[in-house]
Amino acid sequence: MNIAIYVCLGAMLVFGFLSVLSRHLINAAISLAAVSAACGVLMYVLGAHTAAIFEVSVCSGLVTVIFISAVSLSNGDKQASAPEKRAHLLPIILIAIGAILVIVSLLTGFSLGTHSTVGSAASFDNVFWETRQADIFGQMVAIIAGASAIVVFFKESEKQ
Amino acid sequence: MNVSTIMLIAGVVLILTGCFELIRTRNMLKIIIALELAIKAVSMFITLGGWLNGNMPVAESFVVSVIVIEVVVATVLAGIAISIFHKHGTMDIRNLRNLKG
Numbered sequence: 001m002n003i004a005i006y007v008c009l010g011a012m013l014v015f016g017f018l019s020v021l022s023r024h025l026i027n028a029a030i031s032l033a034a035v036s037a038a039c040g041v042l043m044y045v046l047g048a049h050t051a052a053i054f055e056v057s058v059c060s061g062l063v064t065v066i067f068i069s070a071v072s073l074s075n076g077d078k079q080a081s082a083p084e085k086r087a088h089l090l091p092i093i094l095i096a097i098g099a100i101l102v103i104v105s106l107l108t109g110f111s112l113g114t115h116s117t118v119g120s121a122a123s124f125d126n127v128f129w130e131t132r133q134a135d136i137f138g139q140m141v142a143i144i145a146g147a148s149a150i151v152v153f154f155k156e157s158e159k160q
Numbered sequence: 161m162n163v164s165t166i167m168l169i170a171g172v173v174l175i176l177t178g179c180f181e182l183i184r185t186r187n188m189l190k191i192i193i194a195l196e197l198a199i200k201a202v203s204m205f206i207t208l209g210g211w212l213n214g215n216m217p218v219a220e221s222f223v224v225s226v227i228v229i230e231v232v233v234a235t236v237l238a239g240i241a242i243s244i245f246h247k248h249g250t251m252d253i254r255n256l257r258n259l260k261g
Contacts, residue, residue, distance in 0.1 A: 002163055009170045012204075016174050016197050020181045028193050039200050043223070046211045051223035055203065058227055063196065063234050070189055070238040074245040090180060094173050101169045105161060112164040116214030127217040128224070135221065139228045146232035150239050 004045045011038035017091055029067035036060035050124050167208050174201035188241035188251045192234055199230045 012035050019031035040056035043049075104110070122131075129136070178198030182191060203223050210219020241251050248255045 005163055005167070009167060012200070013170055013173060016177050016200075019193055019197060020177055025187075025189050025193075028190065032193050032196055035197065035200055039204055042204065043207050046207050047216050048207045048210065048220045048223060051203075051207065051220045051227070054224050054227045058231055059196075059200075063231060066231075066235055066238050067189065067193070070242055073242050074251060090177075094177055094180075097176060098169055098173045101172060102161070105165055105169070110165065111162055112168055112208075113212055114162060114164065115211055118214045122217050124217040124220050128221045132221045132225075135225045139225060142229055142232045146235050149236045 001045060005042060008038045008042040008045065011035075012042070017094070021090060025071045026068065029064055029071070032067070033060045033064040036063070164208060164212060167204065171201040171204050171208075174198070174204075186253050188237065188244065188253055191253060192237045192241070195237075196230065196234060199226065202226065203230075 015031045015034040015038065019028045019035065022028040022031060036055055036059040040052045040060060043055055044052035175198045178194040178196075178201070181194035181197070185191060185194070203226050206219050206222050206226065207216075210216040213219075244255050245251050248258075
């Protein structure tokens with residue numbers, strides 16, 4: 001199990017760096033999809049099965065389609081290649097920050113603790129549909145607002 | 161050093177990566193990608209909290225809420241980016257200064 005977690009964390013970091021450093025927006029969007037897929041696998045390994053399914057299907061699928069559609073509707077890919085300050089030192093800086101955090105946690109003996117085996121008696125269905133109803137209404141409002149915003153923006157662009 | 165501490169450090173590095181890109185770039189689509197990257201780390205932190213406490217159903221419900229909000233934010237920002245592109249011919253974030261209510 002630990003090996004799977006380490007592999008997923010490594011994939012998330014590598015593809016995260018690639019998505020930031022990539023010169024082309026399509027490559028960045030695909031790298032972000034790979035980060036989402038690795039995060040989904042990590043959630044599944046940790047036991048969050050429903051959240052993992054949402055992560056892989058929605059974040060790794062739908063959001064990637066939205067990005068690629070946005071790039072297709074504009075010449076965003078050419079703009080990303082336009083002169084922009086490149087971050088050649090970014091991986092070195094981030095690896096140094098990670099190494100510093102590891103060293104500090106080793107020196108100070110910082111540790112988050114381990115997995116608690118005392119499981120909750122409630123299932124995800126009970127928690128989500130019975131005790132988190134305010135979240136559900138909030139999500140419904142957010143989805144309606146997002147759909148309305150998309151309709152308005154595309155109507156504006158058609159007028160122009 | 162145990163697994164959860166390593167996950168915490170990796171999540172912090174991911175959030176720093178997203179914040180660095182948010183500061184560096186002016187392309188709106190790259191800004192959305194950086195924002196998504198940071199939100200991924202936050203989702204991982206919530207899952208890690210549920211795993212540590214043994215209360216995974218509550219953590220899962222929060223992660224589902226975060227995913228829904230994340231998709232709505234990405235969709236609306238992409239729509240704004242396309243709208244800016246049709247108006248100005250570029251996706252430079254500085255064009256948002258020209259918006260009039």
